[in-house]
Amino acid sequence: MEYQTRMIRFQIVFIIIITPVALYLDGEAFNSIFPYGQWIVNFCVICSFFWFYRVANKQLQSMMLLMVLISSFGEVIASLIFRFYVYRLDNIPLYVPFGHALVFATSYYIYQQTFLQKHAPGMDRLLFTLTILISVLSFIILQDTLGVICFVIFCLLRKNNKLFYSCMFFMVLYLELLGTHMQTWTWYGKLNIHPDWVNCANPPSAIGGLYMILDALVALCYLQLNTKNAVTIENDKE
Template sequence: MKIKNAVSLFVAFCKTIGYLTLLMVVVLFLDSNYISVRLDNAQHYATFGMLITFAVLFYKAPARIRELMLYAVIIGVIGEHLFSLGLKMYSYRLGNVPLYVPPGHAIVYITAIYFCKKASVKQHRKSLENYFAIFIIIYATLFLLLANDVFGFTMSLLVLYLLRKHPRERLFFYSMYIVVAFLEIIGTNYGCWVWPNTAYGIFPFLKSANPPSGISLFYFTLDLGCLWLYKCRHKIAWNRMKHIRTLKEKR
């Protein structure tokens, strides 16, 4: 890859995923163990920071992205209460679902969308898919070998398997995998949330790291849920888009 192309990809990364990572480093730090012992109601400050960011992005976003952001928040609320409070898949520092988490899911979701829409990213889509796939394999394998992360490794393999025949969604979910992996490392190291040492705390044969490597698999449900809600509200426009896409693929 030429230096010019590498620079353009780096800029695209910084303007999307880079900004997101910086935001999460700051916001999650406000809910960290370090801050919580020094500042009362630390989680409220994290929520305030996340809501301000969500409001700014929502205001600047086009109508379709705004709608998807709202759907992501709704699904995030339901999913967090199901997986965290209901199934005990993981737990937050105060044993609740922090108010900043659902809008955080929406921000992660649209950041991956924005990244994949960058011109330089589209131009080098196939190369990025290959690089990201290699990263996922190495990352999951290291977690398996160094942290006995059977649960995360299994989910990582499922991500790769499910995307093998879906090239249109591959880069988006590979990007999401990497973003979520970094955010999970940040959040667990800050003590914002913790994962049990086995899947759901009840499957001893599925040993888990804190965090498990392939947890982005559950973002499949977020994306599918958002698209399903969007299609339900815009059936005619969605069918028209599918028809146009089919015609383009036949050329």
């Protein structure tokens, strides 16, 4: 697949620009005026998902579908059961799993851009240095212990594709800073619902590390499914 097309670049810019708009529409300020903002975002994000899905190659299409499925379970566990964070309406908005898939696809497209690929080692060192600074400063200033834990997870999971996961880290941080600022969701550290848990900023500085657990599960499931398909094809030939 060619990743330098105008369409792919337009999709990258589209997600970067539309994300704050969407999160504002599902935020406290807008919904104090018009209480149905979440339904607008549901419609827009799901439409965007199918647009991205149509443009993507078969591999990315499969991974996007897996991300919707896996992140749905992840949201139930993280938000409804353990309550690491709580959405504005204390639900899981319909658009969220589809949004996870869009973040994944956009991060992958950014990673595939010529400039980053051409300067991959240097860009990875730069981005990784920034992740360290962000995590350390957040721990010193905000006592963000969960952010440090997430950073450790990030370091463990980024081995397979360092630059891609660095792109994902900053895409997720961008999303989380906007979402928490708009009060679309709030982390437990600000809600004071888990006083005996480790300290947590709103959001945790290296929250990308938790998102990468979803990425790793998607990659694992994709490889497992394709291995089984390959074995089935071989058996049919026999």
